[in-house]
Amino acid sequence: MVQLKTDTQIEAMREAGRVVAQVLTSVQKAAAVGVSLRELDGTAREILREAGATSPFFNYRPHFAPTPFPAVICASVNDAIVHGIPTDYRLRDGDLVSIDAGATLDGWVGDSAVSFTVGRARPADTLLIDAAFAALDAGIAAARVGNRIGDIAHAIGTVCRDAGYGIMEDFGGHGVGRTMHEDPSVPNEGPAGRGMPLRHGMVIAIEPMLIGSGRDDFRPDPDGWTLRTTDGSRAAHAEHTVAVTDSGPRILTAL
Ligand code: MG
Ligand code: MG
Numbered sequence: 001m002v003q004l005k006t007d008t009q010i011e012a013m014r015e016a017g018r019v020v021a022q023v024l025t026s027v028q029k030a031a032a033v034g035v036s037l038r039e040l041d042g043t044a045r046e047i048l049r050e051a052g053a054t055s056p057f058f059n060y061r062p063h064f065a066p067t068p069f070p071a072v073i074c075a076s077v078n079d080a081i082v083h084g085i086p087t088d089y090r091l092r093d094g095d096l097v098s099i100d101a102g103a104t105l106d107g108w109v110g111d112s113a114v115s116f117t118v119g120r121a122r123p124a125d126t127l128l129i130d131a132a133f134a135a136l137d138a139g140i141a142a143a144r145v146g147n148r149i150g151d152i153a154h155a156i157g158t159v160c161r162d163a164g165y166g167i168m169e170d171f172g173g174h175g176v177g178r179t180m181h182e183d184p185s186v187p188n189e190g191p192a193g194r195g196m197p198l199r200h201g202m203v204i205a206i207e208p209m210l211i212g213s214g215r216d217d218f219r220p221d222p223d224g225w226t227l228r229t230t231d232g233s234r235a236a237h238a239e240h241t242v243a244v245t246d247s248g249p250r251i252l253t254a255l
Helices: 007-030 037-051 123-141 149-162
Strands: 073-077 080-082 096-105 108-117 173-175 182-186 203-206 209-211 218-220 227-229 235-237 240-245 248-251
Touching (some): 007 037, 007 096, 007 240, 007 248, 037 073, 037 096, 080 096, 080 209, 080 235, 096 123, 096 235, 108 235, 123 203, 123 209, 123 235, 123 248, 149 182, 149 203, 182 203
Antiparallel strands (some): 073 080, 073 096, 080 227, 173 182, 173 203, 218 227, 240 248
């Protein structure tokens, strides 16, 4: 069931979202050749602690997971699409990094992700990352009262497919509120004009996940968490938590 948020509750979620933005900004700033993913997780923990927030990722255990998630960020490098566990892997020149982070503040959750390169970027990676953010922007622009969930899905899918990229099937956005994953689900592809009507007070995470080769398939790592492309091609992920309001979409996870 979709829980609509009051304007006061949306303001509280904005504060949680701001913390997520601070985490992602700090992590991206710290990410450089030679820095380990575990160190980036430490950077994120420090920002959450300073803000008086906790992580909805830490110890999270959805039905598919063999173990509770051990970190406060997902760090997915190169052919890892999403859900990467921060390990002792040290970033190398030209790596494509996707960082997903959440914050819980005063009982409200924010969820956002960015992708970027470290060192000298491959041109193909820059295009892929730009497309992920363009797909996110298109999805956000469609998150309007009067539209339906399918309009968001269609907007995202169109950007991805027109650019020739693959889309992770069965993974997409979701409602956000007191917990990280609520109704409704927000697919990254689908027909326009279908699905639940968007209403003032709906808060959703919109999160395109693009596969560079144009193929859609992926596989889990032996760790049970990390999802990788099957062909070794690189992937990018971009996400914001967005409130649907009578005055248009409002990004809650901006700085
Ligand atoms: Mg996320
Ligand atoms: Mg999400």
